[in-house]
Amino acid sequence: AQKVTQAQTEISVVEKEDVTLDCVYETRDTTYYLFWYKQPPSGELVFLIRRNSFDEQNEISGRYSWNFQKSTSSFNFTITASQVVDSAVYFCALSGYNNNDMRFGAGTRLTVKP
Amino acid sequence: DTEVTQTPKHLVMGMTNKKSLKCEQHMGHRAMYWYKQKAKKPPELMFVYSYEKLSINESVPSRFSPECPNSSLLNLHLHALQPEDSALYLCASSQGPSGVGYTFGSGTRLTVV
Numbered sequence: 218a219q220k221v222t223q224a225q226t227e228i229s230v231v232e233k234e235d236v237t238l239d240c241v242y243e244t245r246d247t248t249y250y251l252f253w254y255k256q257p258p259s260g261e262l263v264f265l266i267r268r269n270s271f272d273e274q275n276e277i278s279g280r281y282s283w284n285f286q287k288s289t290s291s292f293n294f295t296i297t298a299s300q301v302v303d304s305a306v307y308f309c310a311l312s313g314y315n316n317n318d319m320r321f322g323a324g325t326r327l328t329v330k331p
Numbered sequence: 332d333t334e335v336t337q338t339p340k341h342l343v344m345g346m347t348n349k350k351s352l353k354c355e356q357h358m359g360h361r362a363m364y365w366y367k368q369k370a371k372k373p374p375e376l377m378f379v380y381s382y383e384k385l386s387i388n389e390s391v392p393s394r395f396s397p398e399c400p401n402s403s404l405l406n407l408h409l410h411a412l413q414p415e416d417s418a419l420y421l422c423a424s425s426q427g428p429s430g431v432g433y434t435f436g437s438g439t440r441l442t443v444v
Contacts (some may be wrong), residue, residue, distance in 0.1 A: 252433065258344055262374070262435040308373055311431075318387055319366075319423075319433065321373035 219244045219321035221311050229328045237327045238294045246270075248314035252294045253287065256324070257305040265307075268292065270314075288308055299329045322330030336339060337422050337436035346412060346444055352439045354405040360434075363405040365397060366421040368438070374421055412443045429430030 220243040230236045242251065253265040266276065268285050276283045280297045296303055305324045312319040335356045344350050354363065362381045366392055367376035379387035382398040388397075394416075396408040419440050425433040 239371050258438075260440070261437040263420065264433065264435075267433070318376050319377055320376070323379075 219246070219249075219311050219313065219320050221309050223307075223322035223325050225311055225325045227328070228321070229330065230271070230295050232301060234329075235295060235297050236299050236327065237289045238296075238309075238327065239308050240292045240294065240322060242290050242292065242309070242311045244311060244313065246313045249279050250277075250314065252310040252312070252319065253283065253292075253294050254310060254321075255305045256308065265294075273291045284300045288319050296327075301326075301331055303327060304329045318330055335422055335424055335434050335436035337420075337439050338421075338432045339428075339435070339439060341440050341442075343444060344409065344412065345405050346414070349408070349410045350414075351409065352407040352420055352422075352441075354407075354424075354436055355403055357403055357436070358424065358434070359402075360424035360426050362425045363399060363403060364404070364423040365407050365424065366435075368419040368421060370418075378407075392427040409441075412441075417442045 222241045228236060249270045251268045254267055255263040256294055266283055273285050279287055282295045284293045304327060306324045308324045309322040310319045338353045342350060353415055364379050365377040367377050368374040376389050377391045383399045394411050398406040399440040419438045421438045422436040423433060
């Protein structure tokens with residue numbers, strides 16, 4: 218069975234602070250994919266990143282960075298110098314390599330205050 | 332075209348109505364999905380179509396009936412719904428296994444009265 222845990226239900230920061238969203242996963246698959254999505258109040262799911270289990274390189278995209286650690290089954294997401302527009306619910310998700318499905322964590326609601 | 336288009340964006344229906352949600356993609360993706368998302372909850376997988384065949388049905392009640400007429404279209408037929416079925420219904424598509432190119436539509440917000 219696959220499971221994604223986002224222990225942080227809500228996080229509130231002040232603009233320009235750095236913030237890390239935690240994601241821990243469980244899977245029996247040896248090959249799998251991890252994702253992060255952003256869901257702003259408008260409701261659409263915005264794709265942020267997809268990482269396969271063979272690639273443990275950390276990734277940086279502008280103010281966003283991701284730390285994948287297979288040894289601890291974690292795929293954490295850091296926003297540097299947060300902005301009000303970063304306020305949203307962020308979901309971590311897991312998909313098996315040969316399964317056409319994706320399972321989401323419960324989500325972390327991030328509020329960035331001016 | 333890198334979008335998944337869902338119609339309608341909003342739907343209000345009575346418990347005795349029959350309605351359909353539509354989803355369309357023209358990215359050549361061969362897997363399409365329906366998810367249900369209740370308020371303040373994560374999306375939950377309902378159905379998966381792979382190469383136009385139903386491959387996953389997550390024990391969804393029969394009042395929800397999916398249909399995949401062709402590789403670009405996915406429908407969700409609704410009949411005799413309950414108020415607790417009110418939710419955001421999201422469609423997604425991907426190239427196939429592994430979720431390459433997994434793309435979500437903006438959803439249909441359904442209210443059952």
